[in-house]
Amino acid sequence: MTRTVLITGAAGGIGAATARRMAASGWSVALLDLDDRVDEVAAEIKSAGGRALAFVGDVTSENDWNDALEQVHVGLGPVDALVSNALATDRVALHEMTLASWQRQLDVNLTGTFLGVRACLADLRRDRRGSIVLVSSVHANFGLPAVPAYAATKAGLTGLTRQLATEYGGEVRVNCLLPGPVLTAQWDGISDADRAASAAQTATGRLGQPDEVAAPIEFLLGDQASFITGTTLVVDGGWSITKNSA
Numbered sequence: 001m002t003r004t005v006l007i008t009g010a011a012g013g014i015g016a017a018t019a020r021r022m023a024a025s026g027w028s029v030a031l032l033d034l035d036d037r038v039d040e041v042a043a044e045i046k047s048a049g050g051r052a053l054a055f056v057g058d059v060t061s062e063n064d065w066n067d068a069l070e071q072v073h074v075g076l077g078p079v080d081a082l083v084s085n086a087l088a089t090d091r092v093a094l095h096e097m098t099l100a101s102w103q104r105q106l107d108v109n110l111t112g113t114f115l116g117v118r119a120c121l122a123d124l125r126r127d128r129r130g131s132i133v134l135v136s137s138v139h140a141n142f143g144l145p146a147v148p149a150y151a152a153t154k155a156g157l158t159g160l161t162r163q164l165a166t167e168y169g170g171e172v173r174v175n176c177l178l179p180g181p182v183l184t185a186q187w188d189g190i191s192d193a194d195r196a197a198s199a200a201q202t203a204t205g206r207l208g209q210p211d212e213v214a215a216p217i218e219f220l221l222g223d224q225a226s227f228i229t230g231t232t233l234v235v236d237g238g239w240s241i242t243k244n245s246a
């Protein structure tokens with residue numbers, strides 16, 4: 001029986017790569033994003049023989065979640081797995097950040113995850129095989145300039161992971177992924193020199209690709225990870241273990 005995964009932030013980057021990988025492995029895929037390019041990702045999956053439904057919606061809207069779940073149930077069946085990957089970030093120091101910017105990042109990154117888990121939870125608990133992956137960031141563990149709200153929300157996701165894994169232990173596995181410098185739209189506008197400098201800060205000497213994050217997400221969602229829950233997995237090419245010193 002085909003299982004269904006719902007992925008947010010699926011119009012590009014890690015979300016789209018995860019959708020393609022899960023579909024190629026035989027999963028039905030529901031894709032949710034505010035960006036209407038999510039339709040193109042779904043069309044690509046279907047043209048390759050996969051099953052996919054796309055929804056243009058806002059993860060901060062309860063109504064959009066309800067509408068998406070209703071359509072998923074009709075088109076694909078109940079949700080077996082959830083990947084919460086949608087994000088918002090503004091690069092600005094805290095003393096220059098507006099309350100609206102701070103709140104928007106909390107709403108998308110943290111409250112959007114809460115709403116998604118709550119919306120899908122009945123499906124995920126129904127056969128005691130449900131699985132959730134929350135996509136956080138190495139920013140959860142390391143201080144970097146000009147991302148105070150983003151870092152706070154990504155750290156919040158690691159705590160939420162442990163709480164959910166405890167709360168729903170025998171029914172739903174919940175794990176958290178912490179990507180490092182991975183080439184997504186977040187790197188648009190970053191100069192080649194700055195990209196090279198960031199790559200040099202990793203043990204592997206390069207930036208990652210979205211599919212290199214999608215692969216461990218697929219593992220955590222699947223039955224091979226059946227005894228793994230409440231963990232945080234860093235996928236950063238060794239960025240977080242490498243420091244330079246004279």
